[in-house]
Amino acid sequence: MAQAVNPDGLTVRRGSHRLTFLALAAVLVGLGLAALALGPVAISPDRVIATLFGAGDGVESAIILQIRLPRLLLGIAVGTALALAGASLQGVLRNPLADPGLIGVSAGATVGAVLVIVVGERFGAGLPDALRPWLLPGAAFLGAGVVIAFVFALARRGGETSVATLILAGVAVNTVAGAIVGVMVYISDDQQLRDLTFWTLGALSASSLQTTLIASAIALLTVPAFIRGTRALDLFQLGERAAFHSGLNVERAKVVVALATAVSVGAVTAAAGPIGFIGLVAPHLARMIVGPSHAFILPTAVMLGVALILAADLAVRLAVPPAEPPIGLATSIIGGPFFLWLLIRNRGRLHA
Amino acid sequence: MLEARNIGLTLGGRPALTDVDLSLSSGEITAFVGPNGAGKSSLLNCLAGSLRPDRGSAFLDGAPVLNIGAEELARRRAVLEQEPVSQAPFTVAELAELSTPIDVSPVDASRLRHNAIVAVGLSDLSDRSILTLSGGERHRAHMARALTQLAAGELTSGTPGWLLLDEPTSSLDPRHQLTILTAAKRATIAGSGVLIVSHDLTLAANMADRIALMRDGRVVAFGAPSEILTESVLEDVYETKMQINRLAQGDWAVGPCYS
Numbered sequence: 001m002a003q004a005v006n007p008d009g010l011t012v013r014r015g016s017h018r019l020t021f022l023a024l025a026a027v028l029v030g031l032g033l034a035a036l037a038l039g040p041v042a043i044s045p046d047r048v049i050a051t052l053f054g055a056g057d058g059v060e061s062a063i064i065l066q067i068r069l070p071r072l073l074l075g076i077a078v079g080t081a082l083a084l085a086g087a088s089l090q091g092v093l094r095n096p097l098a099d100p101g102l103i104g105v106s107a108g109a110t111v112g113a114v115l116v117i118v119v120g121e122r123f124g125a126g127l128p129d130a131l132r133p134w135l136l137p138g139a140a141f142l143g144a145g146v147v148i149a150f151v152f153a154l155a156r157r158g159g160e161t162s163v164a165t166l167i168l169a170g171v172a173v174n175t176v177a178g179a180i181v182g183v184m185v186y187i188s189d190d191q192q193l194r195d196l197t198f199w200t201l202g203a204l205s206a207s208s209l210q211t212t213l214i215a216s217a218i219a220l221l222t223v224p225a226f227i228r229g230t231r232a233l234d235l236f237q238l239g240e241r242a243a244f245h246s247g248l249n250v251e252r253a254k255v256v257v258a259l260a261t262a263v264s265v266g267a268v269t270a271a272a273g274p275i276g277f278i279g280l281v282a283p284h285l286a287r288m289i290v291g292p293s294h295a296f297i298l299p300t301a302v303m304l305g306v307a308l309i310l311a312a313d314l315a316v317r318l319a320v321p322p323a324e325p326p327i328g329l330a331t332s333i334i335g336g337p338f339f340l341w342l343l344i345r346n347r348g349r350l351h352a
Numbered sequence: 353m354l355e356a357r358n359i360g361l362t363l364g365g366r367p368a369l370t371d372v373d374l375s376l377s378s379g380e381i382t383a384f385v386g387p388n389g390a391g392k393s394s395l396l397n398c399l400a401g402s403l404r405p406d407r408g409s410a411f412l413d414g415a416p417v418l419n420i421g422a423e424e425l426a427r428r429r430a431v432l433e434q435e436p437v438s439q440a441p442f443t444v445a446e447l448a449e450l451s452t453p454i455d456v457s458p459v460d461a462s463r464l465r466h467n468a469i470v471a472v473g474l475s476d477l478s479d480r481s482i483l484t485l486s487g488g489e490r491h492r493a494h495m496a497r498a499l500t501q502l503a504a505g506e507l508t509s510g511t512p513g514w515l516l517l518d519e520p521t522s523s524l525d526p527r528h529q530l531t532i533l534t535a536a537k538r539a540t541i542a543g544s545g546v547l548i549v550s551h552d553l554t555l556a557a558n559m560a561d562r563i564a565l566m567r568d569g570r571v572v573a574f575g576a577p578s579e580i581l582t583e584s585v586l587e588d589v590y591e592t593k594m595q596i597n598r599l600a601q602g603d604w605a606v607g608p609c610y611s
Contacts, residue, residue: 094439234450237440241402242433246451246501247426292440 017296020289024303031310035072036064038314040322070212071204075309077216078204078272079282081264083305084226086279087286087298088257091233095163096287096342099280100265103166104147104173106276109269111177112143117195118184133210137218141266147173148258161240201328202273204313215271222264225256226298232256233294275328277335278305284342308334353377353413354399354429354514354545360407361394361569368394369405370569376562378512378545381536383556386566387590392549393434393518395566399547400431400516412514427453427505429514434549436494441481444474444493451501453508460507461500468499471535473528488523495520495532502544512543519549533559557581557596557604565589581606 036048041063043051051060082100089098100106116139127135151173155166185196195206207215232253235243244250268275282305283297290296312330319325354376361369369391376382376399384392397403399410401417410417412428420428430451442450448465456464469478472492482490498515505513515536521529529552536546537559550556556563557577565573565580567589573580586594586606593609 094437231454237438237442238450239433239437241397242431242436244402244422245400245426245431245433247423247453249422292442293446 017290017300020300021303024300024307027307028303028310031307031314032072034314035075035310036068039063039068039317066209067205070209071313072310073216074204074207074212074268074271075313076306077219078268078275079278079306079309080223080302081219081268082275082279082309083282083286083301084223084298085261085265086305087283087294087301088226088229088233089261089279090283091294091297092236092254092257093161093163093166094237094239096284097163097167097280097339099277099339100144100261101274101276101279102339103151103170104177105144105261105265106269106274107174107177108143108145108147109140109266110143110274111180112139112141112266113270114181114184114196115139115143118188118192133214136211137215137267137270140270141263144266144269145259145262148262152254152258201326201332202275203324203326203328204272204309205324206273207271211271215267218267219264222260222267225260226264229253229256230294230298233297234292237292273326273328275309275331277331277339278308280342281335281338282308284338353411354547355411356395356399356408357411358408359395359398359405359410361391361398361403361405363394367569369398372408372569372571374564374571374574376514376545376547378514379540379543380561381540381546381548381559382562382564383560384547384549384564384566385551385553385556389568390566391569392566394569396431396516396518396547396549400429401425402431423453426451426501427509427513428511429516430498430501430505432495432498432515432517432520434518436491438482441483443479443481444469444485444496445478447482447493448478448496448500451497452504453501456504456508461504464503464507465496465500468496468503471499471531471538472496473531488525488528491520491523492528492532495535499535499539502539506542506544512545514545514547515539516547517549519551521550521552521555529555553581553586553606554604557606577604 033045033048037043037045043060043064047056047060048064050056051064056064085100085105086098089100089103090096113136116136120135120139151166151169152161154169155162157165181196185193188196232243232248235246235248236253238246240250283301285304286297286300290300308331309327312327315330316325316327356372356374359369359372360367372395384395386392394403398405399417401410401420404418412420417425438447445465448469449461452461452464469475472495474489474492474496477485477489482493485493498517502513502515517536520532520536524532533555536548540546548556548560560577562575563573563577563580564571565585572589573585581596583594583596586596590608595607595609597605599605
């Protein structure tokens with residue numbers, strides 16, 4: 001044989017990703033420290049670390065452990081959930097335009113959560129105390145699940161899934177959801193209205209500590225379901241029929257992604273509201289950096305998603321203190337134009 | 353043995369397959385030939401388990417293919433789809449290894465991929481993104497994927513498998529048509545069964561051990577090329593004047609009459 005196949009064709013790529021992971025991890029540590037240190041009351045990094053190890057004074061402990069740490073945890077959960085859901089949806093559908101927000105999953109979760117806030121008290125009162133904190137994430141999951149089942153069923157045509165139909169269905173779902181939220185705002189009292197305001201654009205600081213912890217735990221527990229699907233996502237790139245020929249149980253793989261998406265997006269939406277575009281931007285940037293293999297795309301997208309969320313949260317926290325605009329404002333300012341750019345680049349592929 | 357038993361299928365209100373009974377043997381190349389819309393690809397997909405017939409069943413070594421799980425099926429047959437789609441920028445090497453079962457060790461997987469890439473003549477391009485390749489090169493990269501999957505399946509199951517190729521040569525130049533067919537022939541020598549769907553009658557006559565001639569969803573003739581290929585049968589199937597020539601060195605030349 002004159003020319004041998006380069007036996008390291010695969011390992012070269014793997015090696016160069018290690019640097020990317022290290023760099024992103026360093027950025028994340030920096031953003032995490034900043035998220036604990038910065039805000040209306042600035043705390044120096046060495047005091048942050050001291051407080052984390054139990055050596056902070058009363059004020060520092062209160063700010064860091066009760067306000068900023070839960071907020072950081074929720075940010076990590078939101079970035080992780082949206083990045084994994086977005087990357088997996090894009091992988092299954094072979095289309096970079098899929099995003100839990102665009103196809104209406106976040107809106108479904110929002111409707112579920114808003115219904116609980118406004119009219120849920122009447123039904124929630126009968127629930128045992130142990131179950132009541134789960135009502136909000138549960139309703140958000142149901143809303144997200146109903147929407148994802150609906151849009152997937154609607155977009156199914158001849159054994160493949162039409163992304164154009166999926167996104168149009170998402171437009172319809174988003175409109176209907178907006179109307180329902182509007183009605184709820186109209187009939188809600190002052191206290192409920194205050195609870196509802198952040199639902200329009202999301203926030204990492206509006207939920208109770210209990211809701212934040214439950215939602216973060218649920219979202220982080222779905223991570224293995226997504227990570228186990230990396231080979232399936234690679235095979236989906238061949239088309240659904242070829243994926244089956246390659247040994248993939250295609251329908252089951254789709255159900256796993258849909259369910260995991262509904263659970264994780266439902267959970268983080270219940271705690272943080274609908275935060276747009278992270279599920280679109282993070283996986284796409286990840287693909288540009290590490291290439292087409294989902295074993296690398298998923299972890300990279302998670303790190304980018306968390307970094308974007310933390311950066312956006314820092315931006316809204318520091319922009320006009322002491323006021324705090326919703327975090328969705330920041331993600332949409334970056335995400336909206338990015339979506340437009342993707343649309344223009346992929347004009348031909350939307351019809352596929 | 354790969355069998356179709358009494359298969360019937362309706363696609364979009366049109367009968368695609370009617371009463372198809374067929375047995376393909378391991379160690380042989382079988383070719384499905386026939387006009388557009390004769391049902392060749394539908395029958396291949398029924399045999400591959402990716403299309404559910406309305407009546408009858410496909411059987412692999414006596415078991416209905418639809419009762420075999422996707423993962424197990426993938427060890428026993430590999431498929432080259434007619435129009436492989438992939439917009440993801442995998443390299444040739446990554447693509448070739450994509451359909452390999454996960455329990456194959458990395459060392460084995462990389463050896464089998466290497467062999468397959470050499471067999472389809474893409475050694476020089478193994479680190480190139482498939483999106484930068486020509487249509488024919490990309491098709492050969494997918495052929496390398498099917499060959500790797502076949503070899504990996506045979507390695508893990510310990511028995512020869514099946515290679516199902518839907519128009520494997522239609523986008524290839526003559527030299528690379530021969531490259532692909534040689535790889536298929538080599539697989540049969542190792543004991544695998546090969547199915548080729550093709551419009552190329554000359555190819556089928558020269559390379560296939562058996563030909564199934566199809567028309568309107570039925571198999572109208574099945575046998576060795578020398579048994580079933582006559583000008584009158586072909587003219588009947590294709591509704592066109594046909595010619596069959598045996599050349600001096602023994603090769604067949606089969607096609608329409610041009611003059």
